[in-house]
Amino acid sequence: MSANPRTPPRASYRVQLHKDFDFAQAAALADYLQALGVSHIYTSPIMTARAGSTHGYDIIDHTRINPELGGEEGFEALHQALKARDLGLIVDIVPNHMGIGSDNAWWMDVLEWGQHSPYAGFFDIDWHSSRRNLEGKVLLPVLGDQFGAVLERGEIELRLDAEQGSFSAWYYEHRFPISPLDYPVILLRDDAPGPRAISPGLEALIRAFCLLRDDAAAARSSADELTQQFATTMRELPAIAEEVQAALGAFRGQIGMPDSWRPLGRLLDAQAYRLAYWRVSSDEINYRRFFDINTLGGLRVERIDLFNETHRRLLRLVEDGRIDGLRVDHIDGLHDPLQYSRRLQGAAGRPGEPCYIVVEKILAPHEQLPSEWPVAGTTGYDSLNLIGAALTDPEGERPLGTFYRRFSGVQESFEDILWHSKREILRNSLASEVSVLASAVYRLSSSRWRSRDFTLNAIREALENLIAAFPVYRSYVDREQPAGASDRRHIDWALGVAKRRAGPVETSVYDFIAGVLTGDLAGQGSPYPRDEVLSLAMRFQQLSGPAMAKGLEDTAFYRYLRLLSHNEVGGDPQRFSLGVQGFHHANQQRLEHFPQAMLSASTHDTKRGEDARARIACLAEIPAQWAKQVLHWARMNRRLRVRIGDADAPERNHEYCFYQSLLGCWPPDLDLDHESALADLAGRVEAAMVKAVREGKQRSSWVHQDAEYESALAQFVRAALDPQRSRMFLDDFAGFALRLAESGMRVSLSQTLLRLTMPGVPDIYRGAELWDLSMVDPDNRRPVDYVQYRKRLAEIQELVPGDSGSVEAASQLMRAWSDGGVKLHLIRTALGLRRRQPALFAQGDYLPIEAQGHFADQVLAFGRRRPDQAAITVAPRFWNRLIDANGHVDWQDTVLPLPPGRWRNLLDGASLDSADGPAPLQALTRHFPVALLVTD
Incomplete structure (x- = not known):
């Protein structure tokens, strides 16, 4: 076993491996990533996937490193390149399923x-x-x-x-x-x-x-x-x-x-x-x-022989020190996540040196990762949505909702839409899985007098309603113990909602199934066999997760479109915003329970890039102006819609989605006279819009495509982005988009700084060190031009040669903000601080700092502290509230108390002394929208 000590990551950089971006190309990034300041590269799966796979999750052979990526030799070369730059490696693993077909x-x-x-x-x-x-x-x-x-x-x-x-x-x-x-x-x-x-x-x-x-x-x-x-x-x-x-x-x-x-x-x-x-x-x-992908077959990795077979090669790489951490894909798909995580940690860890393991787990806002799992935390969807909610203005919720209902015609609440979406998934995409589970529950109920009168149809209906009402992806009953307190809360909630929605019918079958789900039906003295009851509970858990994922992420998120920045993996549109105290409390909880959890903003699965979401979130700050613009654009584009039957195409809900999507991805340097650039943008938006309509499953779907509606939608997008047909619309839209882009830039810098300094391990998705204005896959997997990225980083290194910026450099970067250099400067600076003071961010206390004055609630500020080190993060929010009648930012009397001492802002080089009194926000953000202070 390698004697090299394991150091937890300071920060990671995610790359997507495939035949056109293999180990050699990843290895070539080592010097760039070292200069950027990350400690680990973090890759998609490396074991042999289906030929031509663009993602690597369709593994067909767990025993061999993928030859399309470079095989064993290519992987060894990557290891040596990373080792030479003192970089580690985190690898994505896929225990839940395999690609099935003639190549397996x-x-x-x-x-x-x-x-x-x-x-x-x-x-x-x-x-x-x-x-x-x-x-x-x-x-x-x-x-x-x-x-x-x-x-x-x-x-x-x-x-x-x-x-x-x-x-x-x-x-x-x-x-x-x-x-x-x-x-x-x-x-x-x-x-x-x-x-x-x-x-x-x-x-x-x-x-x-x-x-x-x-x-x-x-x-x-x-x-x-x-x-x-x-x-x-x-x-x-x-x-x-x-x-x-x-x-x-x-x-x-x-x-x-x-x-x-x-x-x-x-x-x-x-x-x-x-x-x-x-x-x-x-x-x-x-x-x-x-989920419902026929070419990906589920594995029973709870079997020790299968675990050993699928993990043997991988664990040898961990043992040899060639892999430093693991990211577990779709852990909720496993029969027993606790057993698996314990087995994996036991095989990959060393005495006193656990392996760094994070799990892809979607948490509801009120949900916590089970504390008994021996992992470092999640892959970061919870932190992504936490930051997003904290940076969304709560005052926009009511007016945005009112206008959305009026414009789109969507009157249902999100709760009802989600309910119906999950029911639809259970009755269509996952109907067979429901049938199998219902039959198994029926056999159990029929085996005893007290429950033999439950019919198969009643059991199936109850299962569908309970899964549709389940407030989280799954519970975690296992063979060692029945439901814990949090599981019982979730099951009780689902039971109450399901009974209410079932209407005036006999509901005793719901109580019977709830007894299965909690394990109570197999309690002491029960006539029901314990193993069978718990097996059914665990099978239910494997079904409730896919039902939530397909019903929420891939259906409801494409039907309820009030504010698209909320419609993100792990998100909940019902949580519109989050206050300062709620944000601090969540960070203190993470520091206490999972201080090394991953902190993400963009991933290969996010619906929109982090900076596109930041822009769209700004609409909550200007709901009246947004409503006026949408109505204006809809009138301008009315001639582009066509009539199909007795309805317009595209329908208003999809048109509303189009305007938000276009705002999110609008290039800030787009020239409206550059026809090929506009055509490229139109192609990207068209593909994303057609995908959105199919995912929504109302006017078209992946299974039953409505070619006439999709064609009308595509023609609408193309015509709206054609300067020969829609120049007035494009001119008007571009003006609004550029103003919103500047607001979005400020929000993006706040969310980036928060992710880089709050408790956890920040991850940067490939290419997102500059503006990430991508849309959903495959748009977010377009090639990254690393020649340009290297060039931009070199320019910033020359502009800011040390570990601290200057007023001149900050001002210069802000004047040219549209090229993304401001974000790259922030990332390089914050990661540089993490590199110089790793213990501060890995182990330092988290200390909320409350601003004072008129706009006090518009500042997210906290300190990270150790006895000999300290840093302060200052991330403003709701910038549009700060704009005065002359269009200038005016913080009025808002100030931030600083702990005793002299402080230096690494982002603009300014010095502050606590002896001079609280720091005015006007001064803190004069040259750069956010501040990162260290003791001088």
Whole structure:
């Protein structure tokens, strides 16, 4: 084991690895990242993913470093490059699921051998479905039409792989292995009428394959040798190969003659899988997926043998000191997150030196990460939304809501929209998962007199309502203990809401299911088996998370569009704003419980880049002006809408989304006479808008696309951004967008400084060290031009050569704020301080500082302190309230008391002395919108 001590990260930098940005390109960033001030590079998954994967979460082989990224040699070169620059490495890992298909050897073995495959238990498959045609089979919803139609059109072909000695069915690029137990069925058939002579060599092989059927369980171990013998025989005796090819003729039907396809149909029906039309997946699929993605199959990583197999190579890299930290993807998808996190920490950590592990966990505003998990914290969606809420003006909530309802016509509350969205997901995308769980609960209830009268339909309805009402992604009951206090609060809340929404019906079934979810049904003296009850509770938890993610993030967030900056992963549009005290309390809690949690602002999954959100949040400061502008633009663009049936397209809700989205991504240096730049912007916005409409699932969807509506929407976006057709709109919009962009710049600097200095480990998403005005994936994964980023950093290093800025430098950067240099200067300065004083931010106290004066509540200020070190963060908010009649910022009498001593603002070089009295905010922010003070 490596003797190198583990140092927790000071700050990380996230990169997305794929074939066009591999280990070599990541290694080439080492000097740049060192100069920027981060301590660790943080990558997307590095194990072998599906060929061409742009994200790496569809891993097909956990035992091999991805050759598309550079393989073992490329990874070692990355390690050496980082080591030379004293940088560490954090790696994303994917324990919940794998990419499934013909490129996954485990999955293909399961398809070939069914429950006799040694990998059958690795995947979360319900082999004993209530549907008769799925007993002992796995459903494969891959066909573009009904099975019979596809079969009779000849689109499924039985082929021989003579080199491997195997048969497979092919549907275009999809391969489905035929079980060797059924090879005799193929080899004994012929397309010629009457009896057929079989050569002695082939007859011997047929007898050998027939013997496999005598013991199917044992056959798996001997079949490989037999298929190799089969391949050798065909290679050495071409006549036998020709004989086998002739036998395949019996499985080639004729178009227009349905009966001619029976041999192939029966052969396929005999396999351990059932090929099906892709649209049946939501109702019948019987393997757990990642959300509703059919090509990502859930893993049962709670099995120790699977854990060892999927983590062996990774943990060796941790042991060797080549990986310094782990980011666990989608931990809520696991059967038992506590067990997993303990097992991972136990394998990756050392005595007295735990491994740095963060988990992708979405927390509700009122929710805390379970304290017993041995991890450093979450990946930062909670801090992202905490900062966002603290920087959103509460005075905008009522007027924005009123105008949004009037303009869009959306009258439902967000609570109702979320309820209906989750119900829709449960009845469509996740219908099969609900059916499996409902059937299991029904079997439990039917096993005892006291609950046998609950019907399957009543149980299913209750489960749907309880999941729809669940206020968090999941609870955490496990086999060691029933529900804790927080779990009970969440379950009780869901129970109350579900009963109320169920209306005047018998609700005792809800109490029964609640007893399952808490584990109380299996209490002392209970007639119900404890293991079965807790297993059902844990299965419910694995379903409530995907239902929340799909219902909230991928549906409700695209239906309720009052203020898009709130519609973010981990966000809650019902929490419009957060006060100063609430912000400080959350930070003190983090310092106490998870002081090394990651602090994010943008990720590969965020709906909008951090600076786009900051701009949009400014609308809460100017609701009346915003309403006036939207109405003006809507009138100007009325001619661009078209009539579809009895309604306009795009509808008002989507038009409202368009204006907000365009404001968020509007380049501050955009030239309206630059047609190609406008066309590029139009293409990006169009793609994001079409995605938003499909995610909302009201006028179109990914499954049922409305081409006419989508075309009308795309034409609207293109026309609105065409200077030949909409110059008046563009001129007016650009003027407003630039004014908002300057306000957004100030908010962005506040949120950046807060993230860099509050308790936790700040993370910078690739490219977000300058303005991140991106929209949702794939817009946020466009290539980063690191040549320009290096150039800009070098310019700032020359402008600010030391560890502290100057008034001249700050003023120069502010005059050119649109190029993002102000943000880069702030990041470099704050990370430089963290590098010089790591203990201050890793272990220092968090001390709220209250401003005084007229605008006291518009300052977020706190100190970080150790006995010999101190720093103060000053981050203003609600800048538009500060603008006087002449358009100037006027803090009036607002001041900030400073602890005793002399202080220096690292961002503009100004010096202050507490002996002179509280520092006026007017002076603190005169040259730069935020301040980072250190003892001079």
